[in-house]
Every structure is written in C-alpha cells, then in structure tokens.
Amino acid sequence: MKSPPAKLSDILLTALAPMSWGTTYVVATEFLPPNHPLLVAALRSLPIGLLLMAWCKQLPQGIWWWRILLLGSLNIGIFQALLFIAAYRLPGGVAATAGAIQPLLVGVFAWIILREKPSKLSIVAAIAGLVGVGLLVISPAARLDPIGIVAAISGAATMGLGTVLIKRWKRPVSLLVFTAWQLTVGGIVLLPIALAIEGPITNISTTNLFGFVYLGVVGTGIAYALWFRGIEKLKASAVSYLGLMSPVVATIIGFVFLNQSLTPIQLVGMTIVLISVLIGQQDN
Template sequence: MKTANVRLSDVLLTALAPMTWGTTYVVATEFLPPNHPLLVASLRSLPIGILLTAWLRQLPQGIWWWRILLLGSLNIGIFQGLLFIAAYRLPGGVAATAGAIQPLLVVLFSWLILQEKPSKLSIVAAIAGFVGVGVLVLGPSARLDSVGIFAAIAGAAVMGLGTVLVKLWKRPVSLLVFTAWQLVVGGIVLLPIALVIEGPITYVSTTNLLAFVYLGLVGTGVAYALWFRGIDQLKASAVSYLGLISPVVATIIGFLLLDQAFTPIQLIGIAIVLMSVFIGQRTSQLRQSSTKHNL
C-alpha cells in the first residue's frame, strides 16, 4: 500500500510540470514582448540557471561536461526555442496538438535506446492521446502555419529524446544541481542565436518583467526540477504521457481568461486525453511490476 501511495505522489508531482507548461501559451502571447521567441526562450532559462548554479557551487565533472551540453541543448535550448516559435506562430491549441506526438516518440526512443519494447496498449494509449488533444483543441478555424507545425513536432522529438537520455544516464548529482546545469547550457546555446536573428528587446514593461519572473522561477526552474524528478522515479514513457496534460490546461485557461469558445466535443477530447494518461501510467506500472517479479 505504501508503494502505491508513493507512486501516486510521484505521478502527481510530475504532472505539476506539464500543468505549469500549459500556461506558457497564454503568457507568451499575452504578456511577453512580441517577435522575440528565441530570446524569450533563452531569458526564461538562463537567469534562473545561473542563479541556481552560483548558489549550489557545483560544476560537472569528466564525461558529464558533454552529457550536460547535449541534455541542456535538447531539453532546454533547442526545445524551448522550438516551443516559443510554435507558440508565436500558431494558436496554442494547434501547437499543443502537434506537440502531443511526444509520448509516441518517447515510446519509440525507449525501445531503441533503453531496450524497453512497448506493449500494444501503450502504443494505443499514445495514439489516443494525440487524437484526444486534436479533438480538444483543433477547430475549423485553426490557423496552420507550416513553420510553426514543424517547430512543434521537432520540439516534441527533441524533448522526447532528451527525456530518454536523462533516464539512460542517471543524474550523478542532486536534482537542483542537475536542473541548474541544463538551464544554463540551454540558455547559453540559444542566446547568441537569438541576438543575431532577432536582436535585443528594446522595451520591457512591468508586465513583461513579471511574466519573465513567473516563467523563469515557476514555469522553468520548478517545473523542470519536477519533470527530471519524475524521470528518476517513473518510466520515461509514463512521464511523457503526463505531458498531454499541458494542452488540457492551455485550453481551459483560454476558455477562462481569453473568452475562447468551449464546446461539448472538447469535453470528449479532455476525456480521451485523461484516459490516455491513465492507461499510459497503468501500462508502465504493470510492466515495472512484471520486470521486478521476473527478477
């Protein structure tokens, strides 16, 4: 009974990360400076990463220099850059739908890298999640920008690969240190590219500043720490299913704060997504129990 309770707490804590990321779309489009997706992505990660690293006073050793360079680039730098390009060029729902392919990609990466052969049910759950997000957020008026769609799908693939590699390599330090390293690397990778392509932000309002603080502290620092903790405690595929919660939150926020329409069919989409998340968690739990029993 204790194991079940601990596992439930791990799932709930990890779920807080995509719930927080679900607010990114409204914050990016309503409260941040326009036309600077890459620079916004860098400034979301770099300041909080530097502050944490300076406070914790610990740097990578040996092989972990290049591993952190790769992980920080995948999980933070490249992913955040692609995420904000999608968020600026697409309605939040369309971006979320394209990104919802991530669980299916993580199942594939886990099979190739971690030798975790997926069950048919886990594949069905991943496909159902993708369909559910589409039902939830897509409508006849959805604006499909090809660059935005590519960015959202590529971002899902990059983050999916990063998630599996975190599981493969096992962090050698505390959760906060591990998170801080990746935030610094991701921000540094993006910053020069953003400045060359987009130039500096010439004006920052109080609202913009508060939005940056929220995204840095809560939407990045806390959320990524919970996400990496979840990868430690759960299977990589189980963590990826929880990412489907993000578009659900984004849709609800759009309805509550932006007066966006909410139809009965979207309730069906929410039900499909939540069922996919449940099946994904249940399938992973059963496979873990089976593996331990065989050992």
C-alpha cells in the same frame, strides 16, 4: 524483475510540470513583451539557471561536460527554439497536436535505448492522446504550414530523446544541480540565436518583469526540476503521457480567464486526453 508500481505522489508531482507549462501561453500573451519569442525562451531559462549555479557552486566533471551540453540543448535550447518556430508558423492548436506525438516517439526511443518494449495498451493510449489533443485544440480553419509542422514534431522528438537519455545516464549530482546545469546550457545555446534573429528587448515594464519572474521560477526552474525528478521515478513513457496535461490546462485557462469558447467536441477531446494519461500511468 518487474519494477514496483509508481507512487501516486510521484505521478502528481511530475504532472505539475506540464500543468505549469500550460500557463505559458496566457503569461506570454498577457504579461510579456511581444515579438521576441526566442529571447523570452532564453530569458526564462538562463537567469534562473545561473542563479542556481551560483548557489550550488558545482560544475560538471569528466564525461558529464558533453552529456550536459547535449541534454541542455535537447531539453531546453533546441526544444524551445523549435517550439517557438512552430508557434509562430502554426495556430496553437495545430502546434499542440503535432507536439502530442511525443508519447509515441518516447516509446520508440525507450525501446531502442532502454530496452523498454511498449505494450499494445500504451501504444493505443498514445494514439488516443494524440487524437484527444487534436479534438481539444485544433479548429476547422487551422492552416497547415509544412515548416511549422516539421518544427513541432522535431521539438517533440528532441525533448523525447532528452527524456530517455536522462533515464539512461542517471544524474551524478543532486536534482537542483542537475536542473541548474541544463537550464544554463539551454539558455546559453539559445541566447545568441535569439539576439541575432530578434534583437534585444528595448522596453521592459513592471508587468513584463512579473511575467519573466513567474516563467523563470515557476514555469522553468521548479517545473523542470519536477520533470527531471519524474523521469527518475517513473518510466520514460509514463512521463511523456503527463506532458499531454499542458494543452488541457492551456484550454481551461483560456476558457476561464480569456473568455475563450469551450465546445462539446473540446470536452470530448479533454476526456480522451485524461483517459490516455491515466492509461499511460497504468503501464508504469
């Protein structure tokens, strides 16, 4: 039996998550300490995760211990590590373009795990989205570092698999508890790696604290809760298309607040991405 069409409110609420992630670049460069990307990634998830855990006072039970360990690692810990490896070794445009392969990967995972066979239209939309992001953010002088490319694609695959597994297993607790578990596990997985590679942050200013609070509460706690909620309400492939909103928002913010250029080719890319996202929701 065909599932009922998705509500516009569910699509818009889910889209707020990648849109908030699109603000991460400007926050990281303008408000956070430099040269600690992995530690910043850990600190944006672990404190808010622990606060939510303390508030909810509920731990996983039975099989959900290892499921949360896997989901928190895929969606938060491993994903964030790979994301920042790609960001360090590639220009942002190349990293974003490689990461935009996620809708295609989610389509494959959903076909294998959820038996959701992708339509021809959704495949075309995913390819168009990848091309659109490339036009939007990549520059002619961009260098292609093999390790960075592998990290970006692996990061997209990691979170794509996590997205499909959430859809497959269905959370056994409230959305708040489910989000808290994954943020905490992801932060715990990432923190020792970050400290070993980068060391601690020695000086934290008031501006840095503001950046951490924003990323932790808005860009992580609220954003991931909306993302996990969207995975339940929408098809996994439809959620993955919404992730393409992140580079669109990042580009607009760069133009408005950082005086970055916005060329006709970028406008074409942005239009293609938005059309791809709309088509992806039609297949829901």
